[in-house]
Structures are given as structure tokens and as C-alpha cells.
Amino acid sequence: MINILLIVFTITLLYFVIANRLITYVNILAFQGVLLFGVAFFELHEINLVNLIFILLETLVIKTFAIPMFLRYVIKKNNITREAEPYLPNFASLIIVTLIIVTTFVVSNVINDPHLNKIYFVVALSTLFSGLYFITTRKKIVTHVICYVIIENGVFILSLAVGAEMPLLVNLGILLDVFVSVFLLGIFINKIGDVMQEMDISELNKLKD
Amino acid sequence: MILIYLIGTFLISISLFFNRITAVRKALVMLFLILQWAFTYYEFTHKGITEFNYFKPDAIAILLLFTISIISVPALLHSYDYIYKEKDNRKARTIYYIAMIFLIMALSAAYVSSHIAVTWIFVEITTLSASALIFHRRNAGSIEATWKYIFVCSISIMFVFIGILFLSIALGTSNDDSLHYDSLLTLAPSLNPFWLRLAFIFIFVGYTAKLGLVPMYTAGIDAKDKAPTPAAALFSSVLMNVGFIGFFRFYEIIAHTSLHSWANHVVMIAAFLSIFVATVYVLKVKNMKRMLAYSSIEHMGLIMLGIAVGGIGYYAAILHLILHSFAKSALFFQIGHIYKVYHTKNIYYLGNYFKYNLSGALFLLLAFICVTAMPPSGLFVSEFYIFKAMFAANYVYVLIPVLILLTFIIWTFAKNFFKIVFISPVDFDETQIQKINHFETVSQYALLALVIYLGLNPPVFFDNLINEAIKNLIF
Numbered sequence: 001m002i003n004i005l006l007i008v009f010t011i012t013l014l015y016f017v018i019a020n021r022l023i024t025y026v027n028i029l030a031f032q033g034v035l036l037f038g039v040a041f042f043e044l045h046e047i048n049l050v051n052l053i054f055i056l057l058e059t060l061v062i063k064t065f066a067i068p069m070f071l072r073y074v075i076k077k078n079n080i081t082r083e084a085e086p087y088l089p090n091f092a093s094l095i096i097v098t099l100i101i102v103t104t105f106v107v108s109n110v111i112n113d114p115h116l117n118k119i120y121f122v123v124a125l126s127t128l129f130s131g132l133y134f135i136t137t138r139k140k141i142v143t144h145v146i147c148y149v150i151i152e153n154g155v156f157i158l159s160l161a162v163g164a165e166m167p168l169l170v171n172l173g174i175l176l177d178v179f180v181s182v183f184l185l186g187i188f189i190n191k192i193g194d195v196m197q198e199m200d201i202s203e204l205n206k207l208k209d
Numbered sequence: 210m211i212l213i214y215l216i217g218t219f220l221i222s223i224s225l226f227f228n229r230i231t232a233v234r235k236a237l238v239m240l241f242l243i244l245q246w247a248f249t250y251y252e253f254t255h256k257g258i259t260e261f262n263y264f265k266p267d268a269i270a271i272l273l274l275f276t277i278s279i280i281s282v283p284a285l286l287h288s289y290d291y292i293y294k295e296k297d298n299r300k301a302r303t304i305y306y307i308a309m310i311f312l313i314m315a316l317s318a319a320y321v322s323s324h325i326a327v328t329w330i331f332v333e334i335t336t337l338s339a340s341a342l343i344f345h346r347r348n349a350g351s352i353e354a355t356w357k358y359i360f361v362c363s364i365s366i367m368f369v370f371i372g373i374l375f376l377s378i379a380l381g382t383s384n385d386d387s388l389h390y391d392s393l394l395t396l397a398p399s400l401n402p403f404w405l406r407l408a409f410i411f412i413f414v415g416y417t418a419k420l421g422l423v424p425m426y427t428a429g430i431d432a433k434d435k436a437p438t439p440a441a442a443l444f445s446s447v448l449m450n451v452g453f454i455g456f457f458r459f460y461e462i463i464a465h466t467s468l469h470s471w472a473n474h475v476v477m478i479a480a481f482l483s484i485f486v487a488t489v490y491v492l493k494v495k496n497m498k499r500m501l502a503y504s505s506i507e508h509m510g511l512i513m514l515g516i517a518v519g520g521i522g523y524y525a526a527i528l529h530l531i532l533h534s535f536a537k538s539a540l541f542f543q544i545g546h547i548y549k550v551y552h553t554k555n556i557y558y559l560g561n562y563f564k565y566n567l568s569g570a571l572f573l574l575l576a577f578i579c580v581t582a583m584p585p586s587g588l589f590v591s592e593f594y595i596f597k598a599m600f601a602a603n604y605v606y607v608l609i610p611v612l613i614l615l616t617f618i619i620w621t622f623a624k625n626f627f628k629i630v631f632i633s634p635v636d637f638d639e640t641q642i643q644k645i646n647h648f649e650t651v652s653q654y655a656l657l658a659l660v661i662y663l664g665l666n667p668p669v670f671f672d673n674l675i676n677e678a679i680k681n682l683i684f
Contacts, residue, residue, distance in 0.1 A: 111403075115378050128371075141356075148363065155367055155374075162374050180337060181363045188356050195349050204353045207431045209494045 005038045006123045006157070010101060013130050016150070017093045021082050022075055025146050026068045032153050033063030043160055058156075058175050067149060067182050074186045075142060078193035085139045096133060101126040120161030127154030139200050141192060145185045152178050210255070211264045211321065214248040217241075218314040222307045229299070234306065238285050241310050245317070249278040252321060265323035265391075268677035269527065273320045273454060276531050277447040279659070280538045281313050283652035284439040287542060301345060305437070308341035312443060319451050325376070325388050328455055329369055332419065335451060336362040342440040343432050354435035361428035365418035369455070372411030379404035390458050394681065397465035405463070409472055412459050413479070419452025421506045422513060423482040433502040434554075438545035441498065445505045445541055446534035453512070453530060460516065461681045473517045480513035481607060488614040491621050497554045498544055500625065501537065504580065507618055508533045508588075514611065515595040522598030523679040528667075529591035532660050536579045536588060539656035543572055546645050547629070551637065556625050560634030565642055568650040570630050572657070577626040579660050581619045587664015 009032060016028050037059035044051060074080075086093060104125040108118050131151035135144055192204075221241050228234055252266035252274055259265040266274070288309065312335055319331035336359065344355040373388070379401040380387055387396060418425035429449075433441045463472045487507035494500045508529065515526030544554070546569050551559050563570040582588035599608040663671060 113378070113401075113404075115381055144360065148360070151364070151367060155371060158371060158374055162378050181359065184337070184340065184359055185356075185363075188352065188359070191347075191352050192356065195352055204356060206350060207353050207357075207434065209490050209496075209499060 002039055002042050003119055005035050005042075006119055009035045009039075009157070010123055010126060013097060013101075013127060013150075014094065016130075016134070017097050018090045020084055020090075022080065022084055022140070022142065022146075023072070023082065025084065025143065026071050026075070029071070029146060029149055030064045030068040032150070033059050033065075033068075036063060036153060036156055039157070039160065054175075058178075062175070062179060063149070063153070066179075070183065070186055071142065071146065074189050077190060078142075080140065080142055084143060087137045087139060093133075093137060097126075097130050100129045100133065104129065115162075117161050120157055124154050124158035124161050127151070127157065139202070141200070141204070142189055145182060145189070148185070149178070149182060210248060210251040211260050211318070214244060215314065215318065217244050218310060222310055225303060225307050225310070228303075234303075235289065238288075238306060238310075241313075242282060242285060245278050245281060245313065248317065249274045259323060263324045263327045264318070264321045266321045267323075268674045268680075269454065269457065270320040272527070272531060272671075272674050272678060273447070273450050274317055276450065276534050277313060277316055277320070280443065280446055280534060280656075283542060283656070284443055284538070285309060287545065287649065287652070288437075288439045301347070304341055305345055305440075308338045309440065309443075311338040312342065312440075312448070316447050316451050320454055323390055325373055325390065325393070325459070328458070329366070329373065332369070332416075332451060332455060333366050335419070335448060336366065339432065339436075339440075339444065339448065343436045345437050345440070346435070351435045354431035358428045358432045361425060362418050365415045365425050367415075368411045369415030372408045372413075372415060375404050375408035375411060376400075379408060390462070393462045394465060397462050400462075400466060402466065402468055405466060406468060406471070409459065409463055409468065410475070413456060413475065416452045416455045417479065419448060420456060421449050421452070421483075421509045422479050423486055424479075426483065426486070426506055430499060430502045430506075433505075433541075434496060434498045438498075438541055438548070441502075441544075442538035442541035445502060446538040449505060449509060450530060450534060453509075457516070464682050473519070476513050477517040477604075477607065480510040480517060481611065483507070483510035483513070484611055484614050488617050491618050495555050495557055497547065497556055497559070497625075497629075498541075500556070500621075501540055501544070504618065504622070505533070505537055507615075508537070511592060511595055511611075514607070515591075515598060518595075518598045518602040518604055519682070520598045520601050521594050522602075523682050524675055525591045525594030525598060527675045527678055528664070529588065529595065532587045532591060532664055535656045535663075536576065536586075536660045539572075539653040539660075540576050540580060542653050542656075543569060543576065543650075546649070549643050549645060551634070556628065558634055558637065559629045560632045560637070562630045565639075566645045568647040569645060572650055572653050573626055573630055575654075575657055577622060579657055581622050585661050585665055587660045587662070590664040 012028050012032055012035070016025065019025060019028065037055065040055045040059060044055070101122075104122050108116075108121045108125070111121075128151055131147050131154060134147040134150065138144065138147065218241065221237050221244070225234060225237050228237065253271050256266055256268070256271060288306070315331045315334035315338060319328050319335065322328045322331060340355050340359045343358055344351050377388065380396065381401065386392060414424060417423070418428060421429050429444065433444050436444060460472065460476075463469060484507050487503045487510065490503045491500055491507070494503065512526045512529050512533070515522035515529065546566060547559065547562070548554060550562070550565050553559070562573065579586040579588060582592045596608060596612070599605070
């Protein structure tokens, strides 16, 4: 079951590449939140109330509802055009992301470590690198935030891949990190929208030497 | 005490948030300074005693705590004046003070934490409070700087977290206690080298955003340029130190494994590239604040060279770190005065500073000597030891290019500083000049005096603390 969820997660990355509208991106984020909840839920060895609440909070409440709703609000408020406007054509991106997935697959087969859960590792790394790739090829500021959340999802899967139970304090710290970063960045998009006309990163190149 | 300190800071921030009276705000900030010094003194007297399982003040933590406590006094007190003359609203001022206090709190807590994840959390808090400070002016430039800072730092912090995950794979156990620095140090020889290598790369790259090295240094430059000067003084000194301590504690672990020489080479490449990049930009920039920010990168590069070559380089690196904090923060405070006189940071429009502000001009001359590491500056001593260590470790082929690059930097600094002090400015209207209170320069002189004194004649306890800080590296 976990394998199916993880494979679906990888497919969402491919879907992200060919999607054209910002709203689709946000919906993909919400769907990834549900998938992560499934993975984390099946991963639980014993039903511990604290763990369950924490996972519910992190995946369903924040990643599926709060962040996508907030991003929708940001997109609406600033009248951001609905096209995603990538620098590269979708077809080329599709090939590159596929290559990323294949490479991580090969690499993780080479590593062969008993402590490592291989399928988690492949999905986590490919999410991570695809997220970085998306950031570099998308023009809009809001897509950078979306890709940041995707990278964060990759890190979430990686922490499951390690299998080590991180102390709750650390998990709470990460939760705070995602929550605050996304909201701060979102608020800043609003501020940028107030000051500048275009919501492109081309507006953010005044500070240089 | 750490609990009292954290809760006290919280309470002070909450009262600051609801307070509307200027006198009360001043009193609250003074209260925080007293709390900060009480905390520092307590940790100094309770060296090596673990508190709440996650905090343990060791020698390097105490050194950096004293540094931040000394710098935070002028940073917070000068803020009165700095903020006062500006026509900003009460809300922005309140947020400024809360962010300052939170930044100082998070930095102090990150220094004393003894658990790799706790350090990570407090470094994360520094990003948030620092971004509130960069945003203080609320114009297009500060929005851009804040955006870049949050974004680059968030990604870097995530890199550090990935590094910690890899470290726990290298450990092979899923135990919370084993991520304490002390237990990592004892477990070091048994760590899996492959995962440890990955962990080092990720943690090092992640911390370079705070530390100000290639590859993630870019966000810090814009931040120092756009933040108010007292905040920029903190960014270019104690905020860089937090990146250093995050790196240094992990480096101590690496030093006990077979990867030591490999890690040294990685650090040396990053350090050399940082000095190179800093030189290229220092030669080019016209903005005074950015020039100083690039100079900080150069100094951090030198510190990392000291760490990489080892030997007496370790001692010199720690000394250089502390002295650089004092020298650079003093210079940033002076930039506040320069900006007050000329209302620009562009070197082209600055000049004849002797005529307008005598104490400031004398300070600039002294600061030039101090920051370019000429005797009697304490930085001369530390840089000399770093170069000596490079000689001893047979890295002459690195040393010679570094020295050539440093010559370029000194030349540029001399050119720009002497222009500000002696040559008349372009299109400057003398009639509306703002008088500088000479009393405000005293703190800057005091910081420079500390640079000279600590370098030339280090007190015994200071010397012992540095030697103790590096005891895990020399074996």
C-alpha cells in the first residue's frame, strides 16, 4: 500500500511538469498532502495518540488545507495570471524530470545500505531535485513558494526513509518552519504585489553589484 | 537559567508589543540587556554544566556569548537614536525592537545548545527575526532583500536538516540522545563514512548562508545592505558567528573520523573561493555597506582557511572570529553616522568627513587600520598566525594567491576610506547638515580598543577559553 502511495506521489511530480495553470499546481500540493498522510499513517507501527495528532496536523491540516487555501487566496488577491509560464517547454521539462527520477533510482540501487528504505529514498531524492529544478525554471514568484513546499514534502519523505524517529521537538520545529516560511513568503508576495506591477522574478533584480 | 532567559525574553517582547509609552520601551530594552548580561555571566560561572539536557555552555559558547552581549549593548542603545530620528510609525518601531531582542535571544541559545537539532531550530528562528529587521524600511529594496533572504535561508536550513537526516543514517541508530554533540564525538570513529560525507556536504552548504561563504553568501549581502545599521552590525558579526558555531561543532566530529583531510579540502576550496569573490566585488562596489559586507566574507574565508590548515590555525581562527565581530560591528555603527550626514551610502558622494564629523573621521582612520589587519590591530596577530599555519602545513601555493587578493582588498579599502575622509564630495549641500553627537562614537572606539587589546595582550582567561574551545581538534 505504501509503495502504491509513493509511486502515485512520483506521478504527481510528472503531472506537475505538464500542468499549465497555477490552480492545478496548488491542487497537486493538496493531493500530495493526502498522500503523505497515507504514507505516514501506514508507517506508524503502533497507534500513539501524540504521533497521530502530530501527523494529522502536519499532513492533513497544514499541507492539504491550510497552505493550499492560503496560496489560492494569495493568487486571487494579487490577480496573478493563471498561466504558469515556465522558461522551458513542458516537453523538455518532462524529459529532465524523468531523467532525475531514473538517475536517483540508479543511484539508490548502487548505494545498497541496509538502514535505508530504498523506495522512500528514490521518491524523496527525486522530489527534492525536481523541486529545485522547478524553482529554476519557473518565472513567477508564487511558483517558487509552491516548489519550496514540494521540496519540503521531499524532506518529509526522506525523514521517513531514514526510519529514525526524530524527537518530537525536532518535528515540531520543522512544522513551524514550513508553516512560518510559507506564510511569511505569502505575505511578502502580497507586499510585492502592492509595490510592483509584475509578479515575476524579473522584478527582483535591483539589488546587485 | 536558560529557561528563565527564554521566558524572560518572551515576556519582555510581549510587553513591548502592548506598550505605547516611549519611556517604558526604553526601560524594557534596558531590562533585556540586564537579562542578557546576567545570562552570560551565569553561563560563564557554570561552564560545562548541562541544563535541560539540550544546553551546555562550553568554552566556545561562552566566548561567543560574551561577544554578542558586548555588541548588543551599543546595538540596542544606538537603536533609540537611530529609530528616533526616522519618521516611522510606532508599529514598525515595536516590531523592530521585538525582532532585535528575538534575534539576540535565538543567537545566544544557539551558541549554548548541545544538541544538533536544537541548534538547527534556533538558527531557524534567527532567519525569521532577521527578516523582520531587513523589512524595517518597507520599500521596494527592502522587500527584495527580505524575499531573497527568507528564500535562500529557508532552502539552506532545509539542507542542514537533510544533513542531520543523513547523519542519523550514518549513526545507524534511531536514538534521540545520540545526536548530542558529545555523544557524536565519542561515536565519531564508528560512523559510516559514506553517509557522513553526504551529511558534511549538506550541513556545510546549509550553514554557509549564515556564515557568509561561497556558495550561499548572496542573501546575506543584500540583508546587510538593506537592514537598519544596528541590525546590520549584528548581521555582519554575531549572525555570522552562529553559522560558524553550527559548522564548527560538526567539524569537531568530522575531525575524529577518517574524513578529516577530505573535509579540510572542501573547506579550503570554499574559503579560497570566498576570498576571491569578495575581492572581485570589493573592487567593484560603490555602496559603502555592501563593501563592508563583502569584506566580512573575506574575513570569514580567512577564518575557514585557519580551520582547514589546522595547527595554530585553529587558535587564530577563533581569535579572528571574535576580533572581526567587534571591528566589523563598530564600522557598521559608524556607517549609520555617515548616512546621517550625507544621506547616501554611495562612496562617490561621500567626502571631507573630517570637516563634518571629527570623531567619526578619526574613527574611520583607526578602523581602516584595524579592519585591514595592520598592526597594532588584533586582527594582524590572528591573520599572521593563520598565514604561519598555512606555511607550516605546506600550503604556500594557496597562501600566495590569498595574499595577492588581500593586497587588492587593502588597496580598495585605503582608496575608499581616504576618499571619504579627505577628498571633497560631489554635489554636497553643506547647509542642511545634521550634527552628530560625538558621545555616540564612544561605543565604536570602545569596540576598536577591544580589538587591539584582545589581540595584543589577551587576558589569561580569554586565552584559556580559546585553548579550551579547540581542545577537541588537537590530539
